Amino acid sequence: MERKPLKVGEKEARLPLIQGGMGVGISLGGLAGAVAAEGGVGLISTAQIGFREQDFDRDSLGANLRALKKEFDRARAISPQGVIGFNIMVASRCYEAYVKAAVEAGADIIVSGAGLPMDLPKEAACAAREAGRKREPALAPIVSTEKAARVILRYWDKKYSRVPDLLVVEGPLAGGHLGFSGEQLEAFRRESGQGDGDISLAYEEEIQAILQTVRSFEEKYGRKIPVALAGGIDNREKAQKAFSLGADAIQVASRFVTTEECDADxxxxxxxxxxxxxxxxxxxxxxxxxxxxxxxxxxxxxxxxxxxxxxxxxxxxxxxxxxxxxxxxxxxxxxxxxxxxxxxxxxxxxxxxxxxxxxxxxxxxxxxx
Known part of the structure; x- marks a missing residue:
């Protein structure tokens, strides 16, 4: 398979692969640094990242922000030139504080889901100015449906006159919290083919609808918006299928859990x-x-x-x-x-x-x- 580089804001990953953010404590600096060193995009999950800090029970936010910087520095030591960023959940309390800390730490990219990051451009830009950075990190919302993609793209366009630097499309085969109702998941499960862990035909149609919406904003802004497909991609055939559907990159999480470099026990x-x-x-x-x-x-x-x-x-x-x-x-x-x-x-x-x-x-x- 031809391995095209992935444009991530002002940087470029040699490989079109993003390591999905897994909290609590599964994707920290060790895993993210190792993936970045191999040419992919390494993501550190900020979700309760400071759980090993001594004061975590007394001051969770302080512990998390301190650990965020430690883990980024650890990843950067492993991969001085690689693309390293954070996965930050919109549903997190003190979301803005995590965005600010990620920008200050030097993140190359912020990937954000578990809700739509409507005002991420404003928060990242303010943090960048305060930190003396020339510009904010690359910003990448996570969506699961065409409706969500349309909402975030229209809002960023209207309010901030910009589009995402990258869009992650997370399908129904992903792990952790999912961007679907129980009824939607059951409908996808009944689709022929998904019993073998494949993307269902119905979700393939959803992916095409998302890509069509993305292309309309690419035309308006005269620039490429890379799309990464996530969920159930565990081998070369699944990766090829994702690219054949029109994805520019894949996001993979579970496969990295059972690696030597994964930060989990x-x-x-x-x-x-x-x-x-x-x-x-x-x-x-x-x-x-x-x-x-x-x-x-x-x-x-x-x-x-x-x-x-x-x-x-x-x-x-x-x-x-x-x-x-x-x-x-x-x-x-x-x-x-x-x-x-x-x-x-x-x-x-x-x-x-x-x-x-x-x-x-x-x-x-x-x-x-």
Whole structure:
């Protein structure tokens, strides 16, 4: 396969590959730096990134912002010239503070989902001015539908007279929180072909609709808006399919979990290797969004209606009400990163069960491209 470089703002990645941001503590500086060093785009997830800091329970935001800078510096030491950035969830409390810290740290790109980052251009530009940067990092919203793409493109055009530097299209086979309703996911699942972990024909049509909308804004601005396709891309054939559909790049996450360089505990990686196809399930997150995870003792308890005691609120997401949630997503994801896998929420992509060994980042990239 011809491997065309990927334009990322003022920089260029040698390979058209983005490593998806995985929180809490799964894609930190080690993984992001390794991917960037191989020519891809490495992303650090800011979601509760400071969970290992001593004052995390007392000052979550302070711990997270401090760890954000540490992890970026660690990634940059691994890959001095590579493209390194952050994945920041719109649903995060203090979203603006994370954007500001990412810009100040020196991020090349900010990828933002879990909601539409409507005012990201303003926040990034203000942070860049305060930090003395000539311009803000490349900005890349995550969308899952043509409607979402149209809303964000029109809003940025009308309010900020600009378009995204890159657009990530995250499909129904992705891991973690998903940008679809349960009914939409079930409809896609029933499509022929998706039983084998392939993009359904219905979602292929959605991708084409998104690309058509993107092209209309490319014409208006006279510039290319690269589109990366994400969700279920786990081998060379899936990557080729993504490019044949019109994608300029692929975003891959789950394949990088079972690498030597991934920042997660080895027991988390081994949970992927042990998982069977039937163990990958759609779950309801305590903040109301559907997500995809590996069935384990923790999930059995949650799916059985049990209320899991949790720590004091770490103020991670806008939509969370600590008094009403069945479990704390921060607690569950920290357990995952630490390797306490039976008491954890093990987010994963639809094809995570195919992992059968620990690889290196280079081996994964070579298998994809």
């Amino acid at each position: 080895i027991r988390y990686k081994e949970a992927y290797i042990r998982a069977g196809k039937e163990d990958i399930v759609i779950v309801k997150s305590p903040v109301g969004m559907p997500g995809r995870a590996i069935r384990n003792r923790f999930m059995e308890r949650v799916m059985g209606g049990e209320q899991i005691p949790h720590s004091p609120c770490h103020k991670c997401l806008h939509t969370c009400n600590p008094a009403k949630i069945p479990y704390c997503i921060t607690d569950a994801l920290i357990c995952a990163a630490k390797g306490e896998v039976e008491d954890a929420l093990l987010f994963c992509g639809a094809n995570a069960w195919k992992a059968d060994r620990i690889e290196t980042v280079r081996e994964v990239i070579e298998s994809l491209l």
